[in-house]
Amino acid sequence: MNNLAVNNAVRFIGLLFLQVLILNYLNIFGHINPMVYIVWVFLYPVRKTRSLFLILSFLLGISIDFFSDSGGINAFAITFIAYFRLPILMAVLKKSDLDYGQFNLKTLSANKTILFISILTVIHHFIVFSLEYFSFSEFLNIISNTVLTSIFTIMISFLGITLFAKKK
Secondary structure, eight states: OOHHHHHHHHHHHHHHHHHHHTGGGOOBTTTBOOOGGGHHHHHSOTTSOHHHHHHHHHHHHHHHHHHHTOTTHHHHHHHHHHHTHHHHHHHHHOOOGGGGGGOOGGGSOHHHHHHHHHHHHHHHHHHHHHHHHOOGGGHHHHHHHHHHHHHHHHHHHHHHHHHTOOOO
């Protein structure tokens, strides 16, 4: 097993336990719950097989659902953003497919990193809260929870990626 596989496995398990043991019980202002486990999708290498990436994303989401008793909401949302990660990355970076072989989120500029993280986070959270409330009458709650939770998730995710990035 190479170093990259070990790093991805440790990140997978670490983010899973961070989410279910600490962040699920952290309620900022009474109802904002950061969902930092999606950082795994941001940091997973682009050059790896997509089918394995989607399966592992689903497993991470279903594990979160198992511990959170949320019925598959997180599994669907994280698999959705994992599937659309590359097209969103291509839109943010505006490069050809050949440039993605060496992609590393830690080497992007802060603006592009925040934009990439923000787009995927807002999509993820909108899906989670839409499926959680599952009612048009709750649209304002869906939007407010999406925006507020996304702000805290983006801040924590960007801080974590910046602080734990290996300097080369």
